[in-house]
Amino acid sequence: MLGGYHVKLWLLIGVLLLLAVAVLLLSSRIFFHLSLNRRGHDDQIVLDITALFGLVKLHYKLPALVFEGFKRGLHVKLEETGVAPVKSAKDEETNIDKEDVSEWIEYGKKALKATYGLRRWTAETMSHVQITKLDWSTNFSLGDAAGTATAAGALWGLKWTIIGWASQWVKLMRKPRLFVVPVFEDTVGFSTEVDCKGRISAGYALYAVLRLLVRAMQADEGIRQWKDIIREIRSRRREKSAA
Template sequence: MKVIVAMIPVLFIFFMCMKLSITIFFQHAQDDDECRITTKALFGLVRYTVRIPLIKIDKQSPGIVVAHKETVKNVSESSLKRTKYNPREIIHSFKEAKEFAQHVVHLHVIVRKFLSHVSVTKLEWQSKIGTGDAAETGMIVGIGWSLKYGLAALISKYMSLKTVPFLSITPSFQQAVSETKFICMIHFRIGHAMIAGMRIVKYWRGNRLKMKSFVNRQTNESY
């Protein structure tokens, strides 16, 4: 019994120091979309994947339809689920996120401190764009380069960028083309995420019951 009690602090420290690896993969090719988010821990022994093979706009009833599937490595795999989000639900989510941010004192400081402990080991964003018109394609390509360099600058400013970003845009002047592939791999320790969460609770202003209600709503609405 004493050995078990003595092991608890060691296991807690091990858990706090454990690294999480999250890989975000998104690919769009004309009307075919796929998004995959993979979380790994314990050197890949624990792996959880959310696959979103379909993201499209419903023309009959305004809204966004998302199909998703959850997989735990060598344990289980859920069936394909389809969820539809209408404009009212999307706007409501933004309002709740804004309300949450207003209730936490110095939230931007807490987020910046956490992001400073996040390492980016892979950043790849390749695109092929074209409208069939040379002038329009040139303008869109210019906007695309601005977005990509802007994202790389933000990541290097707030996170630890451990790799050289691979960014490319291939213009198509002869035909309309819309293709892109985005891969980003980040790492952080569970302890840093827990500290950020505790700081949010500490600097929450107002009724703590409202905070609990907000978190429960977000959990129920998640995948």
């Protein structure tokens, strides 16, 4: 009798510990840091994702983004690394052409059809993303002082328009820092740098995934359609890699 009581006590303690760990993990946040640099013809995009109190770290680097003409399109090289429990280290190179863009648009249409209320789900999920830092600096020269000065004002307006549009989707936790620096030189030049940090609750991220699955099941054969989309994407990637 006493032995059975001890077994039940240890089971209860184990369940309570598992619940405590689950609550702790779900109450954590997923952090991301996106940086984009373009100087002349050199581009670099870096994305870092940290989750579960640093147990999961993903690093994506796009060191090559070169336009190779209308036929071959945009040449992209992607470097991916990660640490435990998600371990990965791989490099991928591909070309994005007009055909790829058309296919992505078709995949988007199919995803909308395969998921009930996908637009609303996207808007609600993005509204829980908090942007804690957003710096955007641009230096440029049009080779003409008058033209550069005029373009500087237009660029200011364009930046604030983009920020206003983005604020309808995500939460800006602090005022963005925008810089436009006209360079009065006789040569044409352009460089821009974006530094963005943000976060989202891990619990809400999991909830959003579960809602997406439910919405897919609510659509007519939604799960089957999603499987077909994923199968098509994988098949297309294999064909492109073999080419």
